[in-house]
Amino acid sequence: MNKDLTTGKPSTVLWKFCLPLFGSILFQQLYNIADSFVAGKFISNNALASVGNSYEITLIFLAFAFGCNIGCSVVVSQLFGAQRYKDLKTAVYTTLIASGILCGVLMLFGILFCDGLLQMIHTPKDIFTDSKLYLDIYMLGLPFVFYYNVANGIFSALGDSKTPFIFLACSSISNIAVDILFVAGFHMGVDGVAWATFLCQGISCVLAVLFLFRRFSKIQTQGKVSVFSWRLLRQISAVAVPSILQQSFVSVGNIIIQGVINNFGTPVIAGYSASVKLNNMVISSLSTLSNGISNYTAQNLGAKKFDRILSGCRAGLKIVWTICLPLVLLYFFGGRYLVYIFLDNPTGQAMEVGTLFLQIISPFYFVVAAKLVLDGIFRGAGMMKQFVTSTFTDLVLRVLLAILLSSTPLTTTGIWISWPIGWVLSTALSALFYLYGIKKKKAKSLQSFS
DSSP: OOOOTTSSOHHHHHHHHHHHHHHHHHHHHHHHHHHHHHIIIIIOHHHHHHHHHHHHHHHHHHHHHHHHHHHHHHHHHHHHHTTOHHHHHHHHHHHHHHHHHHHHHHHHHHHHHHHHHHHHTTOOHHHHHHHHHHHHHHHHTHHHHHHHHHHHHHHHHTTOOHHHHHHHHHHHHHHHHHHHIIIIISOOOHHHHHHHHHHHHHHHHHHHHHHHHHHHTTSOOSSOOOSOOHHHHHHHHHHHHHHHHHHHHHHHHHHHHHHHHHTTOHHHHHHHHHHHHHHHHHHHHHHHHHHHHHHHHHHHHHTTOHHHHHHHHHHHHHHHHHHHHHHHHHHHHHHHHHHHTTOSOTTSHHHHHHHHHHHHHGGGHHHHHHHHHHHHHHHHTTOHHHHHHHHHHHHHHHHHHHHHHHTSTTTHHHHHHHHHHHHHHHHHHHHHHHIIIIITTHHHHHHHHO
């Protein structure tokens, strides 16, 4: 069901809209967590390290899919809020065509250059073959990743956060079962983990696209709808390209950090792979809530209800901080038990590395959550310069500090410390952009950003 986010109490509207989004991303993260769990428990720590090592490279390709998602989602939200349904349909068709072309180019790039990327990050010889195998299969499933993300963004733009949740809940639970079947039942290795994800993501993508077109058939429009528009593509690209660049550079930064970590050997890679998956589950969940706030902001911007955007910021902060509290407590005090789930040698160095990583970064989830709320408002309002600037500040600090501190007596602990430093400073910058960019100028200035 399509949902108008421009009416009702902002806090109530956001809670009802964002909670299914939060549930959706938790299930989406089960894909990666299931891969790591099965690889670590049913194969070996080397297999876990292979999957984790490959994961950082897959994030580059996911960045492009996410950019298409958010670019289409923001524009469609604005058109939905303004009740311009004919342009809305054209924007969706335009995104589907452009995304397909972009996906094809990225698949070719992945096939040709993944070996080089693995070598660039100093992938150890004992996990190189399995890392490449996982990436090769991932490339085959890239169209599923793209079109599922686009469909998910469109559902969210229409105010429907429940449909993606249902798809992901079913496919994620299925992925866990198929992972175990392929690896434990059929005695496959890392390829079994990758093929299980390929299969379940494919089914989820096909169903999402079919339901999307069924939903579109119920939106009444006058006259023939164009299937492509350069004007709308430019509007979508104005949001998508900065998002892609931001996500891509973050992924490249993570790859550089992964390269630094790889110098410390396979046990450290395995411990980091386990704990960073747990960390990414939190960050991705908060980022999805940020996307929901973008949709809320964009719809209200399209409807010219500017005061609701300010109220939405306060409501968004309450939501993310409420969600952060139990996660911080769980990771800080129970991180050791969570890392244990992924490792077949829980008493080794990998266990200590993973536990320490979670204890250092988890208290700062409250900080990064605030930044992500502000990022959501920036994207929804078209304030992409502010969004990219604060994110790059975080990235540059984390990468530079990880490189510098890893060569001190702190070694890997110095790498983990770089996370909260980057988060704190970039969040302060985002807060300044919000105070002097939106809250002070209000309606007239906000309209000029769109």
